[in-house]
Amino acid sequence: MKSKLFGSSGVRGLVNVDLTPVLVAKIGLAISTFSRAEKILVGRDTRVSGLMVENALVSGLLAGGVKVNCLGVVPTPVLAYLTRQLEADAGVMITASHNPPQYNGIKIFNGEGVAYNEESQDEIESIVENESFRLADWRNIGEASFIDESCLYTEMIRKNMRLTRKWHVIVDLGCGATCYIAPVLFGNLGCKVTAINAQPDGFFPGRSPEPNSESLKSLAKIVEDLGGDIGVAYDGDGDRVAFVDEDGCFVDFDRVLAAYAACVVKRNSGGAVVTNVEASICVERMVEACGGKVVRTRVGDVYVAEAMKRCDAVFGGEPCGAWIHPRFHFCPDGILSSVLLLKALEDEDKMLSEFLSEVPKYQIVRENVACKNEVKHKVMEKVDGGLRVLFPSCRQVSMVDGVRLSLEDGWILVRASGTEPFIRLTVEGESLKAAEEIMEKGVMFVRGLVGEVGR
Numbered sequence: 016m017k018s019k020l021f022g023s024s025g026v027r028g029l030v031n032v033d034l035t036p037v038l039v040a041k042i043g044l045a046i047s048t049f050s051r052a053e054k055i056l057v058g059r060d061t062r063v064s065g066l067m068v069e070n071a072l073v074s075g076l077l078a079g080g081v082k083v084n085c086l087g088v089v090p091t092p093v094l095a096y097l098t099r100q101l102e103a104d105a106g107v108m109i110t111a112s113h114n115p116p117q118y119n120g121i122k123i124f125n126g127e128g129v130a131y132n133e134e135s136q137d138e139i140e141s142i143v144e145n146e147s148f149r150l151a152d153w154r155n156i157g158e159a160s161f162i163d164e165s166c167l168y169t170e171m172i173r174k175n176m177r178l179t180r181k182w183h184v185i186v187d188l189g190c191g192a193t194c195y196i197a198p199v200l201f202g203n204l205g206c207k208v209t210a211i212n213a214q215p216d217g218f219f220p221g222r223s224p225e226p227n228s229e230s231l232k233s234l235a236k237i238v239e240d241l242g243g244d245i246g247v248a249y250d251g252d253g254d255r256v257a258f259v260d261e262d263g264c265f266v267d268f269d270r271v272l273a274a275y276a277a278c279v280v281k282r283n284s285g286g287a288v289v290t291n292v293e294a295s296i297c298v299e300r301m302v303e304a305c306g307g308k309v310v311r312t313r314v315g316d317v318y319v320a321e322a323m324k325r326c327d328a329v330f331g332g333e334p335c336g337a338w339i340h341p342r343f344h345f346c347p348d349g350i351l352s353s354v355l356l357l358k359a360l361e362d363e364d365k366m367l368s369e370f371l372s373e374v375p376k377y378q379i380v381r382e383n384v385a386c387k388n389e390v391k392h393k394v395m396e397k398v399d400g401g402l403r404v405l406f407p408s409c410r411q412v413s414m415v416d417g418v419r420l421s422l423e424d425g426w427i428l429v430r431a432s433g434t435e436p437f438i439r440l441t442v443e444g445e446s447l448k449a450a451e452e453i454m455e456k457g458v459m460f461v462r463g464l465v466g467e468v469g470r
């Protein structure tokens with residue numbers, strides 16, 4: 016099976032191995048061919064290869080006759096927001112998000128600032144494959160210029176948000192795309208700001224571009240040592256956010272998602288919240304208690320955004336820290352999420368640890384079983400029936416993404432990874448012991464299937 020160019024979040028690859036300037040120029044041409052755009056915005060994160068990829072991409076777009084506005088280094092949500100605001104026909108972000116520095120990638124947004132869905136990505140892919148490009152006549156080759164309009168984004172936040180407390184925010188920018196915007200914005204909102212890893216650097220020398228409990232250890236220590244009110248951290252391109260509470264403890268992604276979702280539902284006196292199949296059931300517990308309902312989608316922010324539009328949701332988010340606020344736009348937005356969380360804490364008159372105190376603590380365990388890409392789908396075909404036999408007490412089966420069984424004391428999800436040669440298992444239980452018992456059965460079962468199909 017030929018591997019696909021686009022994964023669940025655009026094109027990703029090792030620079031000059033998978034993602035060469037030749038391929039990128041072709042993607043640029045394919046984007047102009049498919050979109051028939053007159054104007055396209057281009058942004059990038061701080062990766063070393065950013066300018067190389069940008070030049071190749073812009074070359075392809077210009078050859079297709081597109082007028083290109085380059086924004087330079089901006090967070091992904093800023094690119095998406097400006098695409099709609101400046102009435103461009105599309106926006107292209109050059110980023111590999113939270114991947115290591117040797118990677119880069121391309122994520123495309125439509126004129127509404129919503130990420131291209133699977134069908135649009137497939138079309139681009141087939142244009143690249145067949146090289147069926149629409150090249151402009153020499154007289155109509157596009158023009159490129161640099162513009163700096165990030166202030167439109169910060170103005171939008173400042174106009175809509177007023178903070179009354181003088182928060183001491185310790186913000187870890189991870190040397191990524193949020194460096195230029197986030198510290199200034201917090202300052203403008205009246206916060207005392209201490210910024211770390213605040214210099215743009217594509218080698219990501221301070222920490223991994225993926226914010227998690229491991230990579231945010233120094234942030235947690237600094238919040239504790241300086242007595243900060245909250246720690247905030249973003250991924251490489253600023254569409255994800257992670258938090259550290261006032262005691263210097265890393266905050267569980269699922270629990271803060273659930274608490275914030277419940278807060279939005281309460282404010283709206285109900286409404287739908289969208290999350291993916293991997294999120295904890297604490298999201299349902301919190302949202303339903305406030306009179307809202309939860310809609311589950313496949314893993315990937317594109318699916319969450321599409322479902323949010325469909326059911327007119329009040330909030331949506333994935334447990335990796337990608338939160339979508341439909342009042343503002345439909346791109347996950349780390350900076351906006353952190354400001355909105357501060358606002359919610361003010362409204363509830365709580366510090367972060369208190370804000371989370373009502374969210375039930377369940378235990379989630381995750382495991383990967385190695386499985387060749389070629390046979391992943393064969394294995395998945397057999398998972399459904401077998402899993403039901405393995406867990407006869409199963410109450411409900413969901414096939415939104417892989418197979419997810421609701422059990423008496425938790426749930427199990429088995430799905431094929433969209434990007435790597437793995438079958439991924441996620442289990443949640445009311446205790447760690449319960450979760451581990453379910454996981455052990457699940458892993459044995461999937462390993463057996465992989466062995467059977469592989470033979």
Ligand code: MG
Nearest residue numbers: 112250252254
């Ligand atoms: Mg990201």
